[in-house]
Amino acid sequence: MALHRLLVDDFYNDAYKLIAIHCRLPDYRLAYLLNHSLGLNLRRKDDDLDFEYLKSSYSIFEWDNKFQYVTWNLVSNVCKKEEDSLYSSGTLFQKKQKVLKTFNLIPEYKEVDYFIKISNEINNVNERLVLNKLQNIPQIVTSYAVNPLKLKSRDHLIF
Template sequence: MALHKLLVDDFYDDSYKLIAIHCGIEDYRLAYLLNKNLELKLERKPNDLDFQYLTSSYSIFEWNNTSQYVSWNLVSNVCKKEEDSLYSSGTLFQASEKTLKTFHLIPEFKRVDYFIKISEETQNVNEKLILNKLHNIPQIITSYEVDPLHIKSKDHLIF
């Protein structure tokens, strides 16, 4: 009897480009600057990306350019969440301390603040032109292209 093996990875298509952005500004301000300089129309989605059952959530902005068949996404890579710290129950006073925990959407790139994901059906997006325009924005420290095939947690970028 012949054994047939079906690989699920064969159905997933990596037809997107990924740009990493380092900057210290808020997500809505970055979306405004990208809309202004790259002539986009990014809008915040009503629901954030939630991972690990509300442990971490990441803001996401999206624009579907139907005339050029390109979908643009701006997603935050950093989620800072305040949680109660662990302390012994044998203390005299019941003081709760809060600690700030940091989570990352793509843990391999902990220093990256945001990612731009460009999904396209046709290969008509010029990455070098986009990177040149991003480098001209004074609030952005640096930006560069990332190869999605070398990311271990690329499943987090499926949205």
């Protein structure tokens, strides 16, 4: 009897480009600058990306260009949350202290502030042109292309 196997990795073969952005602006301000310089129409989605039972959440902006069959996503890579610190119960002072913890959507790129994900079906987006326009925005420190196939946590980019 023949044995048939189904490889799950073959299903997710989505063609997209990924651009890393180093920028200390708030997400809404960066989305405005991208809309203005790249001619996009990014809008914040109603729900943020939540991981590990609301342990961390990341803002996401999206524009679905139906005329060119391209979906643009701007997603934050950094989530900062204030949590209670752990302390010993046998201490003299029982004051609770807050600790600021930082989580990353893509842990391999901890220094990156935002990612632009460009999902295009017919491969009509010129990545070099997009990078050149991003470099012309003075508030962006740097931007560069990232190969999504080399990411260990590329499953976090499925949305």
